[in-house]
Amino acid sequence: MTKRKFFIDTDTASDDAVALLMALETPDVEVLGVSIVSGNMPIEQGSINARYTIELCKKDTPVYVGHDKPMVKKREHADWFHGPDGMGNMNYPNPKVKDNSSDYKEILNDLINQYPNEITLVTLGPLTNIGQFVLDYPESYQKIKEIFIMGGASTTVGNVTPAAEYNIWCDPEAAEIVFQSGHPDITMIGWELCRGGANLTESEMDFVYSFETTKGDFAIDCNKHALDSSQNWLGDPGLGLPDPVAMAVALNKKVINKASRHHVKIVLDGPARGMTIVDELNVGESEPHIDENWSHTSKNINVIWEIDDQEWKETLYQTLKN
C-alpha cells in the first residue's frame, strides 16, 4: 500500500494529542515527522506530550522542537484551558524516547525534496514554525502538496478574544506570512467548526470508553480539563476538539460539507488582533477598488464553512477502536 505522507506541526496539548493519534492510527497514512511550536504549552511540555502520544501508539515518529516563542508577540500559553501539563493532569509517565535534536526546517526541507508534491502538512498550533519555514525555504515550501491549518474563525466568533481564535492570535505575523505565501492549496479549519453538534456529548464519550481500548480511554481522559473549559467557559454542550476536527478534514475529505475559496487576511494588532477576515463575497476582486487593502486580492485560502458532524466523529472512532 502506498501511504499518504503527513508532517504535523503542533503545540501539543490534549486535543493535539488526539489529532496526532488519529494520523498515527490511520492505516494508509505515514507520519514522517512532528515539529513542536510554542503555543498551548511551552515547547518542552509540548514535546513531552507529543512523544508520549507517539509511544502510546507504539510508533517511533521523530519529534523536532521548533520555535519557543512567536515571531513578534510575547508568549501566551493556554494551560488555563488544557490543565497545567496540557493533558488534563493525568500524570502520564515521561516518554522514553528523547526529541530529535535536528532542525525541523532542515528535516522538512529534506523530506519535501525527497517527496516533492507528496507531503500533506497539518498545523495544529500557532504558525511560527511554518512561517519561518516559508521565509527560509520558499521554493521547497511551494512543493508541499497541501496544507491544513487548524486556526481562525471564518464567522469571527473568537475563543481568546471576541475577534480571534487562539492559534492565529498567538502569532498573527507568522499566520499572515503563511496565508499570503501564495501556496495554491491551503485549507483553513476554523475553531467554530468544532462547536455545537461537532462537540462530543457525554453519551458519545461513554461510547468511546465502551471500546475499552487504551487509545479510547486516553483520548477522553486527557481532555477532562478541556471538557470543563469547553462547557463552563465557552458554553458548549460537550467536548470541543478543534485539532481532531482539522485532522479529520485532512484525513477524510467526506468530512467537508461546504467549502469555498476566498481571500483571507490576518489582523496583526489592536482589538481585532488575530482575526481572520474572510472576503466571503469576493468583493476585493470586483471593480471599483476603493480600499487599497483589498484591491486586486485573489482567493488564497480554502475556507471550510460546514462539516458533517457524524462523518468527523466516525473518522475519530475508527482510530480509537483497536
Ligand SMILES: [Ca+2]
Ligand atoms: Ca493545538
